[in-house]
Amino acid sequence: MPLLTTTDRWHATFPGGHVGTLLLGGVDNTRRPTPLDARKREVEARLRDRFGPLSRAELLGVDVLRAYRTYYRKFDQTYHVQLQLESVVHKGKALPDVTPLVDASFAAELDTLILTASHDADTLRPPLVVDVTRGDEAFMGMNGRVCTLRPGDMMMADAVGVICTILTGQDARTPVTPATRRALYVTYAPPGVPEEAVRRQLDAIRENVRLFAPEAEVEGLEVYTASG
Secondary structure (H helix, E strand, O other), X not given: OOXXXXXXXXXXXXXXXXXXXXXXXXXXXXXXXXXXXXXXXXXXXXXXXXXXXXXXXXXXXXXXXXXXXXXXXXXXXXXXXXXXXXXXXXHOOOOOOOOHHHHHHHHHHHHHOOEEEXXXXXXXXXXXXXXXXXXXXXXXXXXXXXXXXXXXXXXXXXXXXXXXXXXXXXXXXXXXXXXXXXXXXXXXXXXXOOHHHHHHHHHHHHHHHHHHOOOOEEEEEEEEEOOX
């Protein structure tokens, strides 16, 4: 059975867009030194080597970043992963230490530039649905504030309500915590981002998780494409 469903409105609004899902179980997510820490340093070095010589204008010309920039510009916003990439490449910032499951996703996210959310799978209430915001929805954001959602944004909801959108990010009800044992990773890719890039992101997360949890079980991996 598919992990989630997609609405006709999502297909019509974002033709060529993708949502990818990776469900992993059997993971110890408590903070501890793991081989993922060394991987994060490798990612930082690779990003600086790859993007350090580029001007900001050249950086914005990178295919994946250009697709997200087009999406965010419609809402007069800036793709936050681009800003995080610039902080690592040009300001020498290190990748943060949160929890292994979150760090695995964020390291992959900066490597592939594909927007990804991390949810505690056991807090979700099926069915999961990928849709488009109407503009009358709201949820408690991870910053503790109620977020009123912009209309026309790509989103995912469960039976309780919206859990994530591209522009607003994740809710405060379903995030990964140190107690998480099953994680659902969801990638959101607007039109212009190729499916193979989404699959690379899911594979990169899986590889990162197995650095600290080789016993992690893949319970599901799917990529959904909006057909228009």
